Amino acid sequence: MSDPDFWMSARREHRLVFLLNVAHRRLQRWIAAQTQQSGVTAAQSGLLFVLGQRDGVLMGEAGAALDLGPPGISGLVDRMTAANLIKRRADPDDGRAWRLWLTPAGRAALAQSKAGLAEVNARLTAGFSEAEIDVVARWLTSLQSKFPKGEDE
Amino acid sequence: MSDPDFWMSARREHRLVFLLNVAHRRLQRWIAAQTQQSGVTAAQSGLLFVLGQRDGVLMGEAGAALDLGPPGISGLVDRMTAANLIKRRADPDDGRAWRLWLTPAGRAALAQSKAGLAEVNARLTAGFSEAEIDVVARWLTSLQSKFPKGEDE
DNA sequence: GACATTTATTTCGCATGCGAACTATCTACA
DNA sequence: TGTAGATAGTTCGCATGCGAAATAAATGTC
Numbered sequence: 001m002s003d004p005d006f007w008m009s010a011r012r013e014h015r016l017v018f019l020l021n022v023a024h025r026r027l028q029r030w031i032a033a034q035t036q037q038s039g040v041t042a043a044q045s046g047l048l049f050v051l052g053q054r055d056g057v058l059m060g061e062a063g064a065a066l067d068l069g070p071p072g073i074s075g076l077v078d079r080m081t082a083a084n085l086i087k088r089r090a091d092p093d094d095g096r097a098w099r100l101w102l103t104p105a106g107r108a109a110l111a112q113s114k115a116g117l118a119e120v121n122a123r124l125t126a127g128f129s130e131a132e133i134d135v136v137a138r139w140l141t142s143l144q145s146k147f148p149k150g151e152d153e
Numbered sequence: 154m155s156d157p158d159f160w161m162s163a164r165r166e167h168r169l170v171f172l173l174n175v176a177h178r179r180l181q182r183w184i185a186a187q188t189q190q191s192g193v194t195a196a197q198s199g200l201l202f203v204l205g206q207r208d209g210v211l212m213g214e215a216g217a218a219l220d221l222g223p224p225g226i227s228g229l230v231d232r233m234t235a236a237n238l239i240k241r242r243a244d245p246d247d248g249r250a251w252r253l254w255l256t257p258a259g260r261a262a263l264a265q266s267k268a269g270l271a272e273v274n275a276r277l278t279a280g281f282s283e284a285e286i287d288v289v290a291r292w293l294t295s296l297q298s299k300f301p302k303g304e305d306e
Numbered sequence: 307g308a309c310a311t312t313t314a315t316t317t318c319g320c321a322t323g324c325g326a327a328c329t330a331t332c333t334a335c336a
Numbered sequence: 337t338g339t340a341g342a343t344a345g346t347t348c349g350c351a352t353g354c355g356a357a358a359t360a361a362a363t364g365t366c
Contacts, residue, residue, distance in 0.1 A: 016277045016286075017180065017270065018199065019293035022220045024177035027170065029324070030300040032351090043352065046171065060314060067175045072353045074316060079351075096314040096361045117170065123299045124169045132288050133169075139281060139289045140172035146276045147183040182354070185321090196322065213344060225323045227346060232321075249331045249344040 031120060038112045044080055045113035047073075048102070051086065052110050056099045058091065069149075085109055184273060191265045197233055198266035200226075201255070204239065205263050209252045211244065222302075238262055 031042040040048070043066075050057060050065045057065075063073030077100060080086045085106040091097035102110065125133050184195040193201070196219075203210060203218045210218075216226035230253065233239045238259040244250035255263065278286050 015290060016293070017184075017195070017273060018219075019290060020173075020177055020180060021195070021199075023293045023296040024173055025220065025323075026296055026300040026302065027173060028352090029302065031170075032324075041351065042170070042174070046174070058314085066171075067178065068352095069354070070315060071317080071355080075351085075353070078316095091314095094314080094362075096359095098315075120170060124296070126299065127295060128288075128292060132292070135281075135285050135288050136292045137168060137172060139285070140169070140176045142280060143176040143179055143277070146279065147179040149179065149182065178353075181322090185354075194321065211344080221322095222324070223345060224325080224347080228321085228323070231346095244344095247332075247344080249329095251345075 027120070027124075031116070034116050034119070035113065038109055039083065040085070040109045040113060043076055044083075044085065045109070045117070047076055047080060047100075048085065048106060048110040048113055051100055051102045051106070056101055059088075059098050059100060062100055067144075067149075080106075180273070180277075184269070187269050187272070188266065191262055192236065193238070193262045193266060196229055197236075197238065198262070198270070200229055200233060200253075201238065201259060201263040201266055204253055204255045204259065208255055212241075212251050212253060215253055220297075220302075233259075 028042050031045075035041065035045070046066050047062060050062050054061075059073055059077060060070070062068075062077075063070065066073065068076070077086065077088060077098075081088055083105075084103055087101045087103055088098045089101060091099050128136070181195050184198075188194065188198065199219050200215060203215050207214075212226055212230060213223070215221075215230075216223065219226065221229065230239065230241060230251075234241055236258075237256055240254045240256055241251045242254060244252050281289070
């Protein structure tokens, strides 16, 4: 075939969706490989970061912080609880709610994740100026209002 | 909590990974909702586009075009074959290989996807200049070499 | 106080896509 | 020719995360 990237030569408006998709998967795959020894995935380190800032947060709050719906955060918490990274404790004031807490292992994993993220970020920004990265960040952020979830319209 | 986006105020180097992740999911979710009636998902329309340009492509070639590994393209083809969007026919010259062909239903779905993608692209680029979109596209593309798959190093 | 509504979380079935291991076929080389 | 190695796909188990529906507890209303 000798033209493995003919997709890339497709019409301009087709590319951004594809590029975003590929970039996302490349990054996820990379992080998964990097954190293989620690056993923590990209999504899991996201929750570790949240708890690092606000230990004891409600599940729903953690989900909102990570832009995850109820099933997403529920599954993530299940896996991380099974891996002994976090603990789930009932909220004393609300029988429906659960609060999430880092375990010692979770704290250690968070420290490792922080170091790994520094490396990832260095790669993410390499070759681009501050101003360009700001454009990128602004564009990525803009997608949240352009493609709202549910009733946000 | 009244501060649902405290994650967003995290250190600057933590944000791009998160923003990319969220942007990707928002977009996927949006496309899934839009194409609900046609029953075609974002990943599936990707393969439709590839076949629209090169009907009869090898599975491996389609996977390369979409940046999918063997299991990824295999599963996608399974689902799309079951949905009668594409057909899998043995390559006459290579007993290991299969070639993919659009069905009439697949062609119709492709036409619908093209229209939908125009709408998506309008949103993706809204509020940003050509030059800014170019920066974004260049940045997204750069991730492919910064986070290579496997042995590419 | 009882009942309707809202809210927090879980469960189910699904699509996506990965790495590792497997099967089948083809190619090259001795 | 015969066998070692490369190549095309498949399968398995997993993580991720969605929408829809269920469960359970809190809240508001009459």
